[in-house]
Amino acid sequence: xxxxxTLESTGAAKDFTSASQNTVQxxxxxxxxxxxxxxxxxxxxxxxxxxxxxxxxxxxxxHRSLHKNLAYKPLQDCIxxxxxxxxxxxxxxxxxxxxxxYSRGALQFLTEFLTPYTARWQVDYASFRPLEEQGRAxxxxxxxxxxxxxxxxxxxxxxxxxxxxxxxxxPTQSREWIVGEPFRTLIPQMVPSxxxxxxxxxxxxxxxxxxxxxxxxxxxxxxxxxxxxxxFMLRFHDVLKExxxxxxxxxxxxxxxxxGSSWMVYTDSVPHAVLSGRFALEQTLLVAPDAMVTPxxxxxxxxxxxxxCRLV
Ligand SMILES: [Fe+2]
Numbered sequence: 001x002x003x004x005x006t007l008e009s010t011g012a013a014k015d016f017t018s019a020s021q022n023t024v025q026x027x028x029x030x031x032x033x034x035x036x037x038x039x040x041x042x043x044x045x046x047x048x049x050x051x052x053x054x055x056x057x058x059x060x061x062x063h064r065s066l067h068k069n070l071a072y073k074p075l076q077d078c079i080x081x082x083x084x085x086x087x088x089x090x091x092x093x094x095x096x097x098x099x100x101x102y103s104r105g106a107l108q109f110l111t112e113f114l115t116p117y118t119a120r121w122q123v124d125y126a127s128f129r130p131l132e133e134q135g136r137a138x139x140x141x142x143x144x145x146x147x148x149x150x151x152x153x154x155x156x157x158x159x160x161x162x163x164x165x166x167x168x169x170x171p172t173q174s175r176e177w178i179v180g181e182p183f184r185t186l187i188p189q190m191v192p193s194x195x196x197x198x199x200x201x202x203x204x205x206x207x208x209x210x211x212x213x214x215x216x217x218x219x220x221x222x223x224x225x226x227x228x229x230x231x232f233m234l235r236f237h238d239v240l241k242e243x244x245x246x247x248x249x250x251x252x253x254x255x256x257x258x259x260g261s262s263w264m265v266y267t268d269s270v271p272h273a274v275l276s277g278r279f280a281l282e283q284t285l286l287v288a289p290d291a292m293v294t295p296x297x298x299x300x301x302x303x304x305x306x307x308x309c310r311l312v
Contacts, residue, residue, distance in 0.1 A: 004038045004255055004263075026115040027293055033114075033163070034297045036182040036270050038255060044167050044262035045113075046105040046281075052098045053169050057279055059095070059130055072099035072126040074107070080125075099126055099281075106165050106283040110264075120291035122160065124284035133175075134276035144274045146241040147180045147252060149233070149299075150267040156230035159300040159312045160286040162268040167281045168257050175257040175277030180250055183269035183299050187306065190239065229300055229311040233268065240271060269299050 029039060071080040079096055103126040111118050133144055140146070150162050168175045180186065226234070240246060250271075257263055257277070265272070292298050304311050 003253075004040050005032050006040050006042060008041075023115060026113065030114055030116050030293045033264065033266055034161075034269075034292055034294045036184075036266070036297070038179070038263050038265045038270070040257065040261060040263040042258060042261050044260055045109050046102060046167055046262060048098065048102060048105075048169070052094075052101075053171075055094060056098060056128060056130070056169060056281075057171070059091075068131070070095070070099070070128045070130070072096075072103055072128070074100075074103045074123050074126060095128075099128060102126060102167070102281050103283055106167075107285075110165060110283075110285065116293055117163075117285075117287050117291050120288045121163070122286040122288075124155065124162075124286050126281070126283040129280040129282065130278065132276070132278040133274045140241055141238050143241065146247055147178065147250065147271040147273045148237050148240045149183065149269060149271055151230065151233035151237045153234060155286075156226040157233075157268075157286050158227050159229055159289040159298070161266055161289065161292070161298060163264060163285045163287050164267050165262065165264045165283045165285075166257070167262040168259050168277065168279070169281055170259050170277065170279040172259055173277060174259060175280060176275040177255040177257060178252045178273050178275060179255055179265075180252045180271030182297075183271075184297060184302050186271065187299075187302060190236070227312040229303065232303060232311070233299065269297070 033039060072078075073080060077096075077100060079092075079099065106126070107123065136144070138144070150164075151157075152162075166175075243250075252271070289295065289298060289300055295301050300311060
């Protein structure tokens with residue numbers, strides 16, 4: 001079962017007395033993440049100015065168009081998603097500056113903390129999540145309060161792992177999650193145990209038949225083409241949310257993420273749901289599959305061994 005590993009706050013990667021100790025500890029942190037644990041820093045190592053945090057918390061009231069998450073694209077240094085009012089360029093510029101600062105701070109920290117992964121990841125989006133998660137009226141497949149594993153419809157990973165680093169910037173309220181049992185033990189329950197390989201292969205091959213690669217968009221932009229793995233992971237995200245029995249009776253654990261904390265987790269293999277909380281920042285990384293210290297835990301290896309064939 002997943003567990004939360006609580007770590008010292010800032011400088012956890014810098015307190016070691018030698019480079020070798022640092023490396024051993026970093027390997028252990030990678031192993032814990034890959035096993036499905038959440039690494040929690042009760043005091044976030046990412047420092048943002050209090051006035052910037054207050055600015056972020058005040059955005060929803062001052063900008064009624066801000067009705068969903070804001071995505072910051074580090075590589076383009078721009079914000080996608082909901083826009084602030086166009087007549088407030090100073091606020092837009094300040095928002096960009098704050099999200100840029102958070103993203104860079106998170107990347108710098110993770111570079112020092114998870115050294116086995118350094119330079120082995122693709123930097124994905126950062127986000128600001130301003131809304132209260134409890135009671136959001138969303139379509140079933142978009143609900144955050146149902147257990148799911150992450151997969152991105154527009155950004156296939158081809159087996160790269162989705163590592164997410166979060167920070168709760170609410171001044172007083174914890175972010176309440178539940179997490180389910182690991183992908184490695186969950187997936188056999190979703191694919192019947194009798195003759196698992198043929199059934200899994202059939203499921204995966206059906207998923208592969210509808211890849212974006214067959215569309216004109218996929219042909220024009222190869223990076224958008226989904227592998228069989230991506231198609232399966234997208235479908236698995238939906239299957240979990242659609243499964244009322246799993247949502248109600250599936251094994252899960254409550255996790256409380258306190259105000260001011262940061263945590264990281266592989267959200268492609270740890271089923272998770274956000275029951276309540278608002279004001280969170282997040283940075284996503286896509287970590288190369290061959291950077292894993294325990295590759296047998298990765299969804300790609302688990303699925304390929306079940307299917308008996310390559311999926312990317
Ligand atoms: Fe998620």
